[in-house]
Amino acid sequence: MTSATSDEQLSVPGPGATAPGAGGADVAVRSRRRSLGRALAPVAAMAPFSIYSFLGLGVPILAVIYYAFQSEQGKPTLSNITLVTHGSYLLGFENSIVLALITSIVPGILGLILAYAIATSRSNLLKRLVATASGVLANFGGINLTFMFIATLGSTGILTAWLSAIHLNPWNFGFNLYSFYGVVLVYLYFQVPLMVLVITPALGGLRPSWREAAENMGASSWRYWRHVGIPVLMPSVLGGMLLLFGSGFAAYATAETLTAGTVTLAPIQIGSLLAGNQLAGQENVGYAVGLGMFVVLALTMILYGLVRRRASKWLR
Amino acid sequence: MTEHLVATRTAEPAPAGARVSLEGLVRTYGATRALDGFSLDIEPGEFVALLGPSGCGKTTALRVLAGFEQLDRGRVTVDGRDVGKISAQHRDMGMVFQSYSLFPNMNALNNVAFGLRMRHQHAAQRRQKAGELLELVGLSDQALKYPHQMSGGQQQRVALARALAIEPRVLLLDEPLSALDAKVRAELRDQIRQLQQRLAITTVFVTHDQEEALSMADRVCVMSAGRAEQTATPATLYSRPTTPFVAEFVGVSSRVPVEPTDGSVTLFGERCPVRPSDAGVPEGEVDALLRPEDVTITLDDTAKPFVTHKSFLGATTRVIIQVDGVAVRVDVRSDVAADIELGARVRPSVVSRDVLLARRAPTRSETVD
Numbered sequence: 102m103t104s105a106t107s108d109e110q111l112s113v114p115g116p117g118a119t120a121p122g123a124g125g126a127d128v129a130v131r132s133r134r135r136s137l138g139r140a141l142a143p144v145a146a147m148a149p150f151s152i153y154s155f156l157g158l159g160v161p162i163l164a165v166i167y168y169a170f171q172s173e174q175g176k177p178t179l180s181n182i183t184l185v186t187h188g189s190y191l192l193g194f195e196n197s198i199v200l201a202l203i204t205s206i207v208p209g210i211l212g213l214i215l216a217y218a219i220a221t222s223r224s225n226l227l228k229r230l231v232a233t234a235s236g237v238l239a240n241f242g243g244i245n246l247t248f249m250f251i252a253t254l255g256s257t258g259i260l261t262a263w264l265s266a267i268h269l270n271p272w273n274f275g276f277n278l279y280s281f282y283g284v285v286l287v288y289l290y291f292q293v294p295l296m297v298l299v300i301t302p303a304l305g306g307l308r309p310s311w312r313e314a315a316e317n318m319g320a321s322s323w324r325y326w327r328h329v330g331i332p333v334l335m336p337s338v339l340g341g342m343l344l345l346f347g348s349g350f351a352a353y354a355t356a357e358t359l360t361a362g363t364v365t366l367a368p369i370q371i372g373s374l375l376a377g378n379q380l381a382g383q384e385n386v387g388y389a390v391g392l393g394m395f396v397v398l399a400l401t402m403i404l405y406g407l408v409r410r411r412a413s414k415w416l417r
Numbered sequence: 418m419t420e421h422l423v424a425t426r427t428a429e430p431a432p433a434g435a436r437v438s439l440e441g442l443v444r445t446y447g448a449t450r451a452l453d454g455f456s457l458d459i460e461p462g463e464f465v466a467l468l469g470p471s472g473c474g475k476t477t478a479l480r481v482l483a484g485f486e487q488l489d490r491g492r493v494t495v496d497g498r499d500v501g502k503i504s505a506q507h508r509d510m511g512m513v514f515q516s517y518s519l520f521p522n523m524n525a526l527n528n529v530a531f532g533l534r535m536r537h538q539h540a541a542q543r544r545q546k547a548g549e550l551l552e553l554v555g556l557s558d559q560a561l562k563y564p565h566q567m568s569g570g571q572q573q574r575v576a577l578a579r580a581l582a583i584e585p586r587v588l589l590l591d592e593p594l595s596a597l598d599a600k601v602r603a604e605l606r607d608q609i610r611q612l613q614q615r616l617a618i619t620t621v622f623v624t625h626d627q628e629e630a631l632s633m634a635d636r637v638c639v640m641s642a643g644r645a646e647q648t649a650t651p652a653t654l655y656s657r658p659t660t661p662f663v664a665e666f667v668g669v670s671s672r673v674p675v676e677p678t679d680g681s682v683t684l685f686g687e688r689c690p691v692r693p694s695d696a697g698v699p700e701g702e703v704d705a706l707l708r709p710e711d712v713t714i715t716l717d718d719t720a721k722p723f724v725t726h727k728s729f730l731g732a733t734t735r736v737i738i739q740v741d742g743v744a745v746r747v748d749v750r751s752d753v754a755a756d757i758e759l760g761a762r763v764r765p766s767v768v769s770r771d772v773l774l775a776r777r778a779p780t781r782s783e784t785v786d
Binding site for chain 1: 483485504505506507508510511512514518519521522523524531532534535536563579580582583675
C-alpha cells in the first residue's frame, strides 16, 4: 500500500503531461497489479510443496478414512472401527505404543548422552566418525538388520556361540531375540544413532559461556544442567523423541522379519490384512488399523505440541 | 530502592573490593605461550584494564583469575589468600562475558536472581534484590523479558546486574562492550564506571580498545606476548610510555630516525634528552617516537619541511608534515591550522622534555615518497 501511494504521488503530471487523471489511473492499475503479484508470489512458491504434500499425505489419509468406514460390499459401516478397537487389534495398538515409547525414551536418553560426549570431545576425528556412522546406522533397518542380528545374537549366532563357550549364553538366561524385547533391542540399533543425528546440532547450540556463567555464580555441574542445560535442550529433545516415537511406531519390516508375526504389532497386522495371506477379504479392516495409527500419531503430536509449548515458552 | 541497595552495599564491610595479586603467571597451549610470567597487583576497589592486541594473553589472564583456566606456573591471590585450588564455582567473582551469555530460558529477573538462587536465598528475597539491581542498571521495566526480546545493550546491562547480584569482591569484565554499537557502547561505558565507583568493587576489564581502557580505568596494564609491558594511569601511559610497544599501541606516534649520543638526540636541529626505557637502550639504527602534541610547527618559508595532509578533529587539526622524507604528525589548534595551507613550509620543534627511542622498524610506513 505504501509503495502504491508513493507511486501515485510520483505520478503527479507535470507541464505537458497527458490529461489529468488518465496517467494517474494507469499508474494505479499497474500498482495494484504489482501488489497482487507480491501477494501471490509466496503462494506460487509454496505450490509445488503443497501439491506434493496433498498427493503424498492428504490423498492417502482421505483414502484410509474412506475405506475404513466401508464394508467389503462398499457400504458405510462402523464395524471395522469396532473390530480394531477390541481384542487382538487393540493389543496390536497397545504393543506398538509401548514399543514406540520404549524405543523413543531409551534411545532418546542414550543418544543424548552419546551426542553430548561426542560434542564435548576434543577429537575432531571422533566427531566426524560418529557423525558419519550415525548417518549410516540410522538408516540401516529392515531385513538386512534383522539378518545381522540373527547371525550375531540368534540362537546359533556367532556372538551367542562365543558366549556359550564361556557359559554365558544369553538364551539360557531368558533372552529371546524373536520376542517383543528382541524387537526393542534391534530397534535400539537404529534409534540411538537417529537421536545422535537429531540432537547433535542442538547440543552445538549450548554455549560454553552459559556453563561458565553458571559456574561463576556458584552453580555446580548438576545445577547448571537442571536450571539451564536441560531446559534449553528440552524442546529439541522432545522433538527428537517424537521422531523416534514415529519411527518405532510405524517400523514394519524389521519386526515382521524378526518375529514372523508372532509379536502383535499394528503395522504387522496391517501387512497381514492387506496381503490377505491369513484373512482374505478384510482389507478395509487394515484401513481401519491404519486410521487408528494416524489417530495415535496425531494425538502424540498434539501432546508433543502442548509439552513443547510449555518447554519453549522462552523462545516466543 | 536502588539507593537502599547501594547504601547497604557500601555500609557493610564485607562486599568491599578485594586486593588481587597475579604473580608470574605462565600458561601454555601446546607451543603457544599465552601467559609468559605475567604479574599484576590490583588494589582494593581499583578498576584496572588489561589492554593489548589479540592474542596478547589478556583474556587468558582474566580466565585464570576467574578460575576457568589452570596455570602451568605462578600464583593468584585474593586478599593474600592463594585461590589456585579454589574452583570458579567458589571464587565469588562476578563475570560479564563478551557475548552477554544470559541464560536464554530465563527472563531478565531470573537471570539476575540466578546467583542468589545458587546461594539458596529465599525466592522473595532474591526477587527483591534482582529487581533492585535491574533498577540500578535502568531496566526495571524489562524484568519479565527474555534475552532474545532485548537489545544487545540491554542484555549486557542485565549481565552486569547478574554479575553484581552475588556481591562479588572482584568483578571481571571480558570485553563486555565489543559486541555493541558505538552509541550504546559509550552509554554503557559510563554506566559501568559509575557503578564500579559507587560499589567500590575491584574490577578487571579486558579490552583491545584503547579509548575504552583509557577512559574507564584507574590504571591500564598494556600486555604484549603474555607479559605486562607497562602498568600505569591512563595519563602516564599516554604521556610517558616506557616501551616502544606502549608508545605505538596507545595513542599515535610518529617515528623519526635519530642518532643518540651522550643520552640525547638531535631532532629538527635541536638537542633533546632520551627518556629512560624499560626496554633498555636500543642498539643499532633507532627512531625517536613522537606524539602529535610533542611537536609544534611555525610557518617559515625558508624551512624545508612542508605540509602534506590536514585532518580536522574538532578543537585540534592533525597536520602531517614531511621532514627529510619522513611523515610527522602534529596536532595544531584548529583556529591556527585554518591559516596553514597544504604545501606550506613549516619549521617543527619538539616541546616534550624528552623522547622515547625504539629500534628502527624494518619498513617505515610513515615514509613519504
